[in-house]
Amino acid sequence: MTLLDPATSSATTGSDRRPTSTRFTRVLGFLTLAGIGWLVLFGLFLSPNDATQRNRVRILYIHVPSAWLAYLAFGVTGLSSLAYLWKRTRSLEWDRIAGASAEVGVLFMGITLVSGSLWGKISWGTYWEWDSRLTTTAFLFITYVGYLAVRDLGGTHQQRARRSAVLAVLAMIEVPLVHFSVKWWRPLHQQESVAEGEMEGLMLFSLLLGIIAFTLLYVWLVMHRQRVLALNDLVDDRGLDVALADRRKEAEG
Amino acid sequence: MSDIDLSPREVVPTAARGKKKPWFAYGVLALVLALGSVFVVKFLTSAIDYYCNVDEVGVKDGCDVNRNIRIQGVVENGTLDSTRQRFVVTFNGVSMPVQMSSNPTAALEECIPVVITGKVLEDADGQRSFAGKEVLVKHDNQYDAENKERVATADAEADACSQRG
Known part of the structure; x- marks a missing residue:
């Protein structure tokens, strides 16, 4: 049975057969794997111990790139949401990019919190402290968990897109709050290192390698995830299309 | 087209996804609101303990003797x-x-920065000490390779050697 009549199928979701991988994403996936392999090599074996923290410093190569990726993801979510809200660029593609990016951001913000907590235990002597950086980061994390819940409240694709876009634009304000919390308050968390020129050599190289590898991973994950979200929307649209096709057939019969 | 019966039907399996009750999403939202409130309260409560450098005790407002504060300093060698x-x-x-x-x-x-929670005490002679409950090690934003000095020395010797050649 032909599920989709081209004349009646929804114009909002896209084509019928759309794989989530393309040649570009396969190349990107390979580059991402290579980047993570290099990161493991440099982060665990080739970069030196820190003079103060010694071997404990190596968790930095996961913690900082994860945080960077989460910031990037939430930034993209906010900008895509703005693009959806702006009438001239309104498209559900923007909504799906925002949703996919937020999912990846929540995952990596979670990794940031867990890796930071483990680092805190071996470095500070505590898993958690209610200081400004830690608290604002945790707050940012649960805000985007809430954003994902709002996306799942039901309704049409357009209703989902509109309400989640408004929330995403508001939530984006939290990102600079987290970033500058170490300057505005006196936290246990350290100040910036790279921007202040307090890191160099192989340690800096390993960290930048981690940031590049995680950025590639982000792009790969979001491209696949937003295509899966498009397929989910397509399934929803098909339900409506099937019902309409059935009734049309009834009317004709 | 006007004779098509568009009244709702009972079973449209492929559309079931869109019809599910979003109870889980509502539950997550309630949890997020509760956790957010806890975070704000804990942060504000924690901020009640003033964060003072050792040289600010008795000088800066809030960094008073006999008050619960957090002091920051370096452990003396x-x-x-x-x-x-x-x-x-x-x-x-x-x-x-301490x-x-x-x-x-x-x-x-020794020789590392720490943050200690506790209370500043002052004896009859005006000598101050800190009764600490918890100490946290604070690392600054500087990262240096462990053997940087030795590498620098080796580089300097190599440079000197090449100049002699």
């Missing part, structure tokens, strides 16, 4: 005793002896 519960912290040339009431973290060492 040669002052960490064998019990690891007594040491001296210094900041900007001002020192204060007596911990609990075993500090294993990461506590």
